[in-house]
Amino acid sequence: MDGVRLFRDYVNEKGLRNTPEREVIVREVFSTHDHFDVDTLYLRLRNKKKNISKASVYRTISLLIKSGLVKEVFFEDGHMHYEHVYGRDHHCHFRCISCKKIIEFMEEEIIDIHRKFSKSSEFEVTGHRLELFGYCRDCMEKEEKNKAG
């Protein structure tokens, strides 16, 4: 919950302004650990009677990304999906092609890979993204039934 405070610090540090709109958006972002996209975030705000324009949502997400508190997790259905990283362990994403479900998983080896490349003098690695895709258990079973039937 204190990504909110970190964001305030970031904003001050950069000589920007802490506006009520930003505060509300950022609180909403850190209020859950779920993935989100601009539209769902915008709707969550509307449902709470917060009248904030979609432009401000876009602008604030952009700031959150610059601050490193939020990252792009994947591009799906024609738009970007995000998650906040504060207070969350590193994890990767498995995406079910069929039902679009996201399953998070941990994989130490990926961190090793990241470290290995960070150490090399060839690149300065600042981030990585590992996605697996395929079918989740539910969709696997459905498919088998289809084949059988």
Place this chain on the structure above:
Amino acid sequence: MDGVRLFRDYVNEKGLRNTPEREVIVREVFSTHDHFDVDTLYLRLRNKKKNISKASVYRTISLLIKSGLVKEVFFEDGHMHYEHVYGRDHHCHFRCISCKKIIEFMEEEIIDIHRKFSKSSEFEVTGHRLELFGYCRDCMEKEEKNKAG
């Protein structure tokens, strides 16, 4: 170069039609191992005086993806980037945030991860994507100069 033939097979198999437009597009896709996006592919065709509509380029890429001969490699600058996979060893991508350069690299461990998850009965993994990002050597050096200067 014989991703072209495989694509023909795919098209026949699916009861679709082998049109000259598809043939031209697919030849172009397999003519290099570079990454491409819709616009550059379309321009390459135009430069060769092939008058094929952009809609057909989109449609054919979509088929190529379904056939498994092409895959989406990353979303950048507001649009998707692709590469063909025929005759190419598996590899991952490092993307320089600064100059947008792509550097390919091999990482056996990622294949292990993929395998491990494929074996689990939790998911049926059909693909994966690993990206690292950061600064390439050139941009690293430029940055250091900036700090020094």
Place this chain on the structure above:
DNA sequence: TTGTTATTGAGAATCAATTACAACAATAAT
């Protein structure tokens, strides 16, 4: 050939994301 049906090109439509701009508000300077 001919009939059936997929495919094409052109342009319209859709949708995500960015931007211009005038009104407004936060902070700094006086």
Place this chain on the structure above:
DNA sequence: ATTATTGTTGTAATTGATTCTCAATAACAA
């Protein structure tokens, strides 16, 4: 306090990628 400066907001317009519509055309099988 008051004013000046400059960042931020909402609205609406804009840009750009991708998909869709539809009439004309072309592949392929019979």
